[in-house]
Amino acid sequence: MSNIHGIIGYTITPFSANGEGLDLPALGQSIDRLIASGVHAIAPLGSTGEGAYLSDSEWDQVAEFSIKHVAKRVPTIVSVSDLTTAKAVRRARFAEAHGADVVMVLPASYWKLTEAEILSHYRAIGESIGVPIMLYNNPATSGTDMSVDLILRIVNAVENVTMVKESTGDIQRMHKLQLLGEGQVPFYNGCNPLALEAFAAGAKGWCTAAPNLIPQLNLDLYEAAMAGDLDRARDLFYRQLPLLDFILRGGLPATIKAGLRQTGLEVGDPRLPVFALSAAGQTQLQTILKTLR
């Protein structure tokens, strides 16, 4: 079983100036920065990585490049979600074939899915690959909210679904995962402003794009929580909370890309219809970042 833990850094997907092409060298630099800063794992093609906005061929290029560039320095977790089961299976196999350590699956949907359909989707993906799957629950982007009961049913039914990323922001979901899963189902927090409480509740890791901008604060919070030092964890959390709130409110691709640009790494803008961060937002971000350094 994989030992995914700690700060799991999500990468953006850099685009060339006109937003049309990929900028893989910039992606390499952003990965190197994250690893140098000390993150415990790298996760390409997630929400932050605009995975949903890429063509299939672009998706393949980013997946292959990212895995190769990480080069096992830390584990790579590749988001392989897609609207049809067939396409998600294809992506999962592609990721495994190119060396992904873990794949992450959100039950993306257009039509609302029944619980049986969701379970069947995970089973089909699970049976098509050998690497572990991190189940990802995020109704705000997927439109599908999986109850803890359903999640545990999937974990029990599909052998390689071994981890759960919870992004509802509802701490009671983590309590239930802990109690009903009898402490045997590692869960990871995907809601930035819940970082302190998720660790308090026993989360094994924090899936976040924040280390693109403030890696040391993220890592320090994790270390304080692991050391059981509540006062230090609380102080560290409240220090970084304004930034965590800002990137959530402003949208991860827009704010993280703007922040990287401010620190000298040009990664282009998000793809339309998602706007780049406004001038006012850029100023606000600069002010917040200045306080934190």
Next chain:
Amino acid sequence: MSNIHGIIGYTITPFSANGEGLDLPALGQSIDRLIASGVHAIAPLGSTGEGAYLSDSEWDQVAEFSIKHVAKRVPTIVSVSDLTTAKAVRRARFAEAHGADVVMVLPASYWKLTEAEILSHYRAIGESIGVPIMLYNNPATSGTDMSVDLILRIVNAVENVTMVKESTGDIQRMHKLQLLGEGQVPFYNGCNPLALEAFAAGAKGWCTAAPNLIPQLNLDLYEAAMAGDLDRARDLFYRQLPLLDFILRGGLPATIKAGLRQTGLEVGDPRLPVFALSAAGQTQLQTILKTLR
């Protein structure tokens, strides 16, 4: 300006036995049935048509084939929604180039869009084509709920956004469209079990997949409403309501495809993860349909 009105029939997209390929001849037959039954317009590639589950090349084939097959017997309204503005523009141009009379646009999203982003998305599409656009609001599938204020702002700002399809099921939205739009913005109902009240409130048409199964009842309801005959409209509505509820609850692709199969037209199953209608559901559907014929 286009004069879209009445019963706007949504087509399914038939797949071959294993679910992999398209079955265009069956699509042609389903279109012919709809037109023969008397629908006032044909709308391919909507939610019912599993547009979101097709590859780009499949989408192009279905759009081109549908438009050609309708062959101007009635207007064709093609759904061109896509996650990025660039891709939606491409589809809109493709549809126009192949003869679509109207394109329909849902602000599909992964990241929640701001009102400015939504407006800009419609403007970009509007400026790239000459045919009218039917704006489509359906938060249940798009994740984005457009307020009536925003909708009217878009209608005012983008010249060829001239029609509104409302699928929230909240009749007050139609009241606001009528009052704030001063009766100048034609609206269409996309929520099947609201058909009676939408016509009562002044809807100009009903966007529905139901005429694949019960065209005469749909058309009769429309005629009674246009004739101002409330008692007859109510009777007709309550007669067909069990079927309307059933197809909404069971999912349009699954229920309509099952219903077509029961009437002798094989159109395959929905694409996974969406399940085909269960055996129990098929029996229930048969029972409901028997009562209505």
Next chain:
Amino acid sequence: MSNIHGIIGYTITPFSANGEGLDLPALGQSIDRLIASGVHAIAPLGSTGEGAYLSDSEWDQVAEFSIKHVAKRVPTIVSVSDLTTAKAVRRARFAEAHGADVVMVLPASYWKLTEAEILSHYRAIGESIGVPIMLYNNPATSGTDMSVDLILRIVNAVENVTMVKESTGDIQRMHKLQLLGEGQVPFYNGCNPLALEAFAAGAKGWCTAAPNLIPQLNLDLYEAAMAGDLDRARDLFYRQLPLLDFILRGGLPATIKAGLRQTGLEVGDPRLPVFALSAAGQTQLQTILKTLR
């Protein structure tokens, strides 16, 4: 069985200048106005009547006075809702003893009630009186939303629960009442801006405070709907909709009391913490009313 139908006029509860005492003569005048205008029934002590804000002794005075003053010119429907079953039973008996034709019961709650608790509450009240009960569903004020299934279970279990007032504003509830109740459970609309569609769907009456201000328009809408004249009903509805929206948005006690004052009947202000209508609101109301007369 009672034959409650048509426009059911809700009365305000007039207070003396400082808001402390009751002004029963003004209440008598407001009742006379409503009856003279042609309403089909009178309903004191509802939401509009600030029943929840009265002491027990005030409640008794208003109930007794209202029933006597109506004096069987039309049926009187008294709201007897209270937080405990014992108090609601007391009020129901009091109302019956003083001549109420019907009592209305909202399952008011502080703690969320289970379905068994709600059913038991209605049963206890039903068994303590002989007159019919109008079950009232309004989650916005009661905090408890009764599903149609639960409502029909109560109707079946408690002999004198024979009518349903639905105020969720969700027309599908009425469809379900009609279909599942097999047309045998008369339902009444309590959501003003749904008046047109509720009649379209088969509502037997409209529970509303609007006839304090625009009785003729309310009555005309009812007559047009009963005559099956959809075009006339629609025209009448859209004419009065701005007023219906206004009183809903501004709160019934504040807006109706302000409107009565504008037409020469002083009935005081709502009880704090509910504010009287602001000066701006009064001007807006005057403008709307002027258009309608």
Next chain:
Amino acid sequence: MSNIHGIIGYTITPFSANGEGLDLPALGQSIDRLIASGVHAIAPLGSTGEGAYLSDSEWDQVAEFSIKHVAKRVPTIVSVSDLTTAKAVRRARFAEAHGADVVMVLPASYWKLTEAEILSHYRAIGESIGVPIMLYNNPATSGTDMSVDLILRIVNAVENVTMVKESTGDIQRMHKLQLLGEGQVPFYNGCNPLALEAFAAGAKGWCTAAPNLIPQLNLDLYEAAMAGDLDRARDLFYRQLPLLDFILRGGLPATIKAGLRQTGLEVGDPRLPVFALSAAGQTQLQTILKTLR
């Protein structure tokens, strides 16, 4: 300024066998138990105390008796919420006159209140008494959700509103109170299954009925949190969480009263329509309690 902190124990209101009368001696015993167990404050007439279900005279008796019986051994916090401002003012004055250290105010409502109405309600109560007010936000029972912005506006505008009890269960509210209140507005947690995370986020106390049943576990959790010992706090929290979930799900009056009966203190049942705990629930409660002792 008062120094309210730690475990704030909420009392039930014991009723005599038939549910009609008060049982003040049993109330005295339950208070003595709580104080003997070490709670830091006593709070009568809250949600647990069925304050909303008492007559005015009963409310007065319980308030007076509780304050006298606590006799300043610990601070007494009396809930004085009522539907009208006048009645809430009367209760606040009554509580102060009889020696309450703090009064707690929930903006109970029938009609939805505007922000101006809520502020005015708190101002009127604040100006009528000299003791501090704990503002209480609990939309699940009051129907009114006060945003953090509104809460801070009230704290700034009304001098003796100096504490905030937050019961939404949304930890982000506490983060905002901490950040926007610049650490100067003490907040208290009123959502039992959020106890661990509320302390992690900096809550100064925990308002809870749980110490009626498991005081030592509640106190130990508080001590561990104050000592900054996250691992111990987490262990203690997960031990007591099944009980905390149970009393929330089953309703506080029903579950706490059943639990007190199981430990030899007869306090009667809740008032109808609220049911006493079912036989199955009693068995479940006994099992949970056995594990914890």
